[in-house]
Amino acid sequence: MAHAIQWLRSLIHIVTIYVAMLVLGIVFFPWAIFSPRGARAACKTWCRFTLWTARWMIGITYDIRGDVPQDEVLIAAKHQSFLDIILIFYAVPAGKFIMKRELMFAPIIGQYALRIGCVPVNRGKRGQAIKQMVSDVDKGRAEPGQLIIYSQGTRVAPGVKAPYKIGTSVLFDQLGQDCVPVATNAGVTWQRKGIYRRPGKAVVEFLPRIPAGTSREGFLKRLETEVEAASDTLLEEAGFHAKT
Structure with a gap:
């Protein structure tokens, strides 16, 4: 009942x-x-x-931990549910997301996403879109902010492993900005699919920066290691234990 x-x-x-x-x-x-x-x-x-x-x-509460960036940085985040999108955007002053181009045509969400500076990309054409975004900021046509990308490319359920895509390291190299990794356990309370929401505390944690200029290979390895370790700790805190 x-x-x-x-x-x-x-x-x-x-x-x-x-x-x-x-x-x-x-x-x-x-x-x-x-x-x-x-x-x-x-x-x-x-x-x-x-x-x-x-x-x-x-019955879902939340906690935002770590040093929330106020300057222009790349945010590379763990993505477990729609809730971590809400929490990260709510926490940072001027967040904008890398988003699928199809979302441009979604009622309300698409129009507002474009207005806040989200970057719609076609598969295989992300580099072109990012170059345009950087150019627009440099020329004053767009507001600077925190560009948010989900390094695994999709929502990944708690306890499930998925590779970190090379596109994040390419973007890090192109932007020439520090990267702030973000861990989360949001998928425990707010599942990636379905209606049911489980009471509990959802956490997003902003981790120490990875400085601009770090090699692509070193960057991606460090990003995955730090985000996965921190997310696992948050999952344990939430009482989640992966099935073995």
């Missing part, structure tokens, strides 16, 4: 936050259409609302 009640609460929460997305998307639209700051304010407001309702509707 308790599981069924929590499933129902989870469903209600999902409906609530997507209705809020629609409402906020309409309310903030006049400001967002003229200023990226308006679009960012709308996204931050929705994140705040989602985290607030998650606490009392489904």
Whole structure:
């Protein structure tokens, strides 16, 4: 019975936050259409609302740890669920994501993502998109910020191993910026698929920077080692034990 009640609460929460997305998307639209700051304010407001309702509707709290970057950096994050997207974006001042080009056409999400500076990429053409982004920032056509990429390329369930893609190291080399790795255990409470949400504390942890100029090979190895170790520790803290 308790599981069924929590499933129902989870469903209600999902409906609530997507209705809020629609409402906020309409309310903030006049400001967002003229200023990226308006679009960012709308996204931050929705994140705040989602985290607030998650606490009392489904029993999910959160903790943001480490030194949250305020300058222009590359953020290479572990990706377990939609919740870690919300937490990272909420934490940093001007986050923008590498995103699949198809998301440009998603209602509300696509339009606002473009307004806050997210970079839509076609498979195999990421380098071209990144060069354009860097050029736009340098010439004042786009606001600087924290570029966020998920190094494994997709959501990976807690306890599941997946390779770190070479594209992250290429991007690190192209940008010439420090990289801030991010670990998480968000997938324990907010699963990558399905409706059910498990009560508990979701954590994202900003790890020590990897300095610009680190070799590609050394960078990717260090990134994977540090993010996986920190994420495993957070999973243990959340009471998750991988099946063997």
